[in-house]
Amino acid sequence: MKSNKLKGYNFLLLAFVIIIPIVGLMLGGDSEFGGADGMAAEMIDNSDYSPWIENIWAPPGGETESLLFSLQSAIGAGVLFYFIGYIKGKKAA
Amino acid sequence: MKQTNKLKKSINLILLLFVCIPAFSMHIMEGYLPVNWAVIWSLAFLPVLLVGLNRVKALIAETPEKRMILAMVVAFAFVLSSLKLPSVTGSSSHATGMGFGTALVGPASMAVVGTVVLLFQVFLLAHGGITTLGANAFAMAFAGPIVTFLVYRLFKKTGASMRVSFFFAAVLGNLFTYLVTSIQLALAHPDASSGVMGAFVKFIGIFGVTQVPVAIVEGLLSVMVINVLINNDFIKENDLFSFNSFNRLRKRKIAHEIK
CATH class of the missing domain: 1.20.5 (Single alpha-helices involved in coiled-coils or other helix-helix interfaces)
Structure with missing residues (x-):
């Protein structure tokens, strides 16, 4: 394509x-x-x-949970696009 | 060469970071499976995990670049599983990102990827649980990827294009994970009047409606990223879902038995 x-x-x-x-x-x-x-x-x-049985540890509140969730997606997106950038640069070279 | 080493090191570092931050979806929560079922599902998943560990080891030993692909697979799963999408029922759910990984590293390796993330999710987000880890991993890291793999093969055989096959593979793999979760819950909590079947219908009703749009979104996003990878010559179409992962596994096993 x-x-x-x-x-x-x-x-x-x-x-x-x-x-x-x-x-x-x-x-x-x-x-x-x-x-x-x-x-x-x-x-x-x-x-x-x-x-x-209960979870050993739970986030103390909804806000902390959102924080962890957004941190997770930020790191995931960061790494994902790091590699996409890497292979793009490699292709151009 | 020096540069690749440096890259490898940084990838390892990133992988380590990753491992510390959790999240996936649809888990059976801690304590919601009676002891006997918790044990049964854990035992059922154990051999899968061992095969997966072997596979990941072999992958990295053969081609160290697979480390990079593994990091990418985890990254994709992280992004997707943090997106809580609203659904028609007013409930939400998140995708798994397992289909994408299955295409790149094969279903066996996904057992390891899924387990690691599930495990840390238990500790950091209190999603899922230690006692339900076996059941959750069985559904998400084993049943889902296997279905994804088979659906892809089947569609390819009928002559569908790579992208169409991959879309349906990712969607059905995601849905199948929820199907298995519903079965697990129904077996553990049969309905008082209508039994296991009645409970299953109820659970699949809760998960199913929510999950269909999410599964479609997951399928679309998976195809998008694969498109980008192919477009940049990172992978070739034919390398997706290759049978190599199975063949090599079989050979290793046979060699083992002869010993």
Whole structure:
């Protein structure tokens, strides 16, 4: 595939990536969600099962958790694009 | 040469950093599997992990550049798993990034990648748990990548293009992970009236609806990054999902048995 054609192709894919969550938000209403695994846990809690062991450590609050999450994506993106830059430079050389 | 050594060192450093920062999705939380199921799934995953460790060792010994690819695979998984995407039901979920990794390093190595990240996620984000690690890793780091691999092969056989095959492979691999998680939960928590099947339907209802759009996004992003890699001559189309990883494994095993 030619480089330019590929770029257009990727932008098209990117458009879908952006549209899907937006549509999800519009249909779903709000973003007050606890995550699917939280819902499953709630369902189990409603039966007569209670967890027999707790996590050793949990983030002290939602803000700290967001911090860890964004740190994680920042580092992931950093490394990912470091390599993309690396191979791009290598190709150009 | 000197430069590659330097690069290798920095990659190792980055990998180490990585390992300390967690996150994936859809885990069964700590304590939510009864002891017997926790043990069963851990035992089921153990051989997979050992094979994976062997595979990663062999990969790095054969071609040290694979270290770089491994770092990239982990990086992709990190980005994807930190994106909590909203879904139609008003619940959220995140992708796994496992499909991308499977394409580059094969399903066996993904057992190691998945386990390491799961493990540290337990300690830093309190997502998942030690006792449920076996079950979670079995679903995400074994079942998902295997399905991704098989789906890709199947689509390629029918003549679909690499990108179409890869998209569906990543999507179905992601969905299959949730299917397995639902089965695991249903087996451990059968519904009082409708039994295991009833519980399974309930769990798949929770995970499934949320997960379909997320899986599609994961598939799209995976294809995008693969496009970039191919465009920059980093990998060739034919190197994706190569059978080498399996063949070599088999040979090693046979050699082992003869000994």
